Amino acid sequence: MAVLGRTSYEWAVVDFAVLSIGAVTVPIYPTASEQQIRHLLVDSAASWCFAETDDQRIQLDRIGGAALRAGAWLLETVGAWREADQDGPEDAEFDDRRAKVRADDLATIVYTSGTTGTPKGCMLTHRNLYASSANTVEHTGQLFRSAAGEQATTLLGLPLSHVFGRTILIACLYGGTRTGLVAGVPELIAELPVFRPTFLALVPYALEKIRKRVREPAAGGVGVVDAEAERIAIEFGLASARGLRIDTDLHDAHAAFDEKVYSRVRASFGGRFQHAICGGASLDDSTAAFYGGVGVQILNCYGLTEAATAVTVNVPATNRMGSTGRPIPGTTVAIADDDELLIRGLNVSPGYWQGSPQPTDRDATQAGEGPWLHTGDLGRLDDEGFLYITGRRKEILVTSGGKNVAPTPLEDRVRLHPLVSNCMVVGDARPFVSALVTIDPVALSGWKASRGAEGEDDSWRHNPDLLAEIQTAIDDANSLVSRAESIRAFRVLATDFTVDGGQLTPSMKLRRNVIEADFAADIAAVYG
Incomplete structure (x- = not known):
């Protein structure tokens, strides 16, 4: 059962109804392109669909075609179904199906965001979802529960x-x-x-x-x-x-x-x-x-789709800023010789759908028996078991001078400026680090109005006042790193990164290879 739509009560009801009879939920991002939707429907072989809007319903019917056993339903129709007769043969069939569902049955196929290629369908069982969710609650004390007479x-x-x-x-x-x-x-x-x-x-x-x-x-x-x-x-x-x-x-x-x-x-x-x-x-x-x-206390955590999200979570009593907390119960975390983060536990996926390479295929059996999930993230554990994420294997930039640069902290800091919408740091195999910066359209409108610069062209992005403002964000980011890792130049882009444009995944992660290709001329201008 594919479900396309934003978060809502009806979305949740559909999901639990599907899971309760042993069927499989395939979520689709509401921002997904038609090509992405087609890939998910074909790859998962979904037989039925739900959609939030009528346009989405029509789109699913068109893409799914004869493969769908019925036309896509609208999520809003779910409310009317609760009034249906509960004493008919369907009720007996429901009880029979529900009784057959087991913990290790497939519950959902969640497609990875695809920062580097075609999304793969990650299989998660009922046990995976329950272990991740219930152990998060047990790990975090009273956070999810009532305390001192106040309901969470x-x-x-x-x-x-x-x-x-x-x-x-x-x-x-x-x-x-x-x-x-x-x-x-x-x-x-x-x-x-x-x-x-x-x-x-x-x-x-x-x-x-x-x-x-x-x-x-x-x-x-x-x-x-x-x-x-x-x-x-x-x-x-x-x-x-x-x-x-x-x-x-x-x-x-x-x-x-x-x-x-x-x-x-x-x-x-x-x-x-x-x-x-x-x-x-x-x-x-x-x-x-x-x-x-x-x-407000920020409780940083770490997780990934292949572990049904939760791996480590900080808790109010022992919150350690900068870390992502300790492993939830039933989860083991290890660090490989090359600093890659490895995970094992009841929350770890049995693999990918349709025979894609398994996340635990690579040989690594240190610190215990059985396969490890290779996350692709780099990390370290301190003496008290708190996990610190230090980078991503595929995202570490290495300048032509041999300097390793983690782009994410720089991008996060630049993005905090009120005028900035997004930022991507560039520098792999190049002599110095630079940045591509996009401007928030709402903030830009106010900025242009205050300066009488209401023209339709993109000359605003070369305005000295705007560039000076963005330079303050760059300087702020550079205060986090050494000079060799600092952003030496930046380029303000005429357009933002978008999901529709393919530069962002549906979960708003940067597709770095796509951005580098789409804005190759801007990058070339930076490096002369």
């Missing part, structure tokens, strides 16, 4: 088409968390003061978006932390005009800033928001500091 509450805006969202949803059901489902980050922001969550599970991209929204209207925000608030911050020596980095040693100043500014941010979050599980990518230190200033 969350808004789930992660896409259910990604295994992270589904793992969190199952964890919420297992832990008894009051859960509201929203379609995405904009809807989540609007619901925060109403639903008043005690915790959220988000990716760094979403945390950055929320941070920008509460900063200044010029970035398309609501202006909770506005120009006056930043003036107060600078006056008290607590922040730069951009970063809002807090010096916690200045207790008196911090108390004043907390009263005048951060209290307003907490109110916009609903007043109960205390923890954020953050996974999917690295999180910039200044973003973590911002949330820390308003009393």
Whole structure:
């Protein structure tokens, strides 16, 4: 059963209905291209489909053709089905099918985001999903459960088409968390003061978006932390005009800033928001500091599709910033001789669909018996078992001078500037490191209006004032690394990276090879 749509109550009901009878859910990102949808339908051999919108339904019918046993259904029809007769022969058949489902049966085929090629279908069993979700709850104490008379509450805006969202949803059901489902980050922001969550599970991209929204209207925000608030911050020596980095040693100043500014941010979050599980990518230190200033503890975690998401998670009692926490129960983590992160446990996928190379095929049996899942990520473990991710084997850049550069921390920091939408660092086999920078269209509109530069051409990207603004973001990023690793030049692009354009995966990861090909002329201009 393929499901195409944004996160919703109906999406969740369909998923659990499918799983309960031993059928297999195949999630499809709502931002997927027609070519990607066709690949998923053909490769998975899906027999039925659900869609969120009528346009999607028509698209699925056209692509699926005769392979579909019925026309695609709309998710909104699910609500009417609950009124159906529950005493007929279908009910007996349902009970019979449900009784036959076993833990090691295939539950879902989740297609990897495909940063380097055609997405592969990762098979996950019922045991994989349960082990990842339930052990996350057991690992994190009372986070998902009621404590001190207050019920744990969350808004789930992660896409259910990604295994992270589904793992969190199952964890919420297992832990008894009051859960509201929203379609995405904009809807989540609007619901925060109403639903008043005690915790959220988000990716760094979403945390950055929320941070920008509460900063200044010029970035398309609501202006909770506005120009006056930043003036107060600078006056008290607590922040730069951009970063809002807090010096916690200045207790008196911090108390004043907390009263005048951060209290307003907490109110916009609903007043109960205390923890954020953050996974999917690295999180910039200044973003973590911002949330820390308003009393929100960031719990970094590490996971991947092939392990049903959860591998390591920080917990409130022992949260260690910079790390991704300790392994959840039932999961073993090891570091290979070449620093690659290896995983073994009940959450690890049995393999890929349709005979694609298995994630555990490569020979590695150190630290115990049985095969290891090779993650492709580089990491280290400290003496207390906390995991630190240090890079990605395929994403480490090596300059022509032989310097190894991890691009992600630089990209994360540049992307925090209110004008910046995205950033990709370039430098592999080149004499120095550079960056391609895209501009947020909403922020750009405000910036152009304030300068009377409303023309339709792209001359704005060469404007000295704009370039000076972006240079501050570059300088900020360069403060994280040595000179040999620093960004020496940058190029502002005329267009943004998009999923439709093929430069981003549906989970918003950079497709570096596609970007390098699409913007080869811009890269050539940087290197002369």
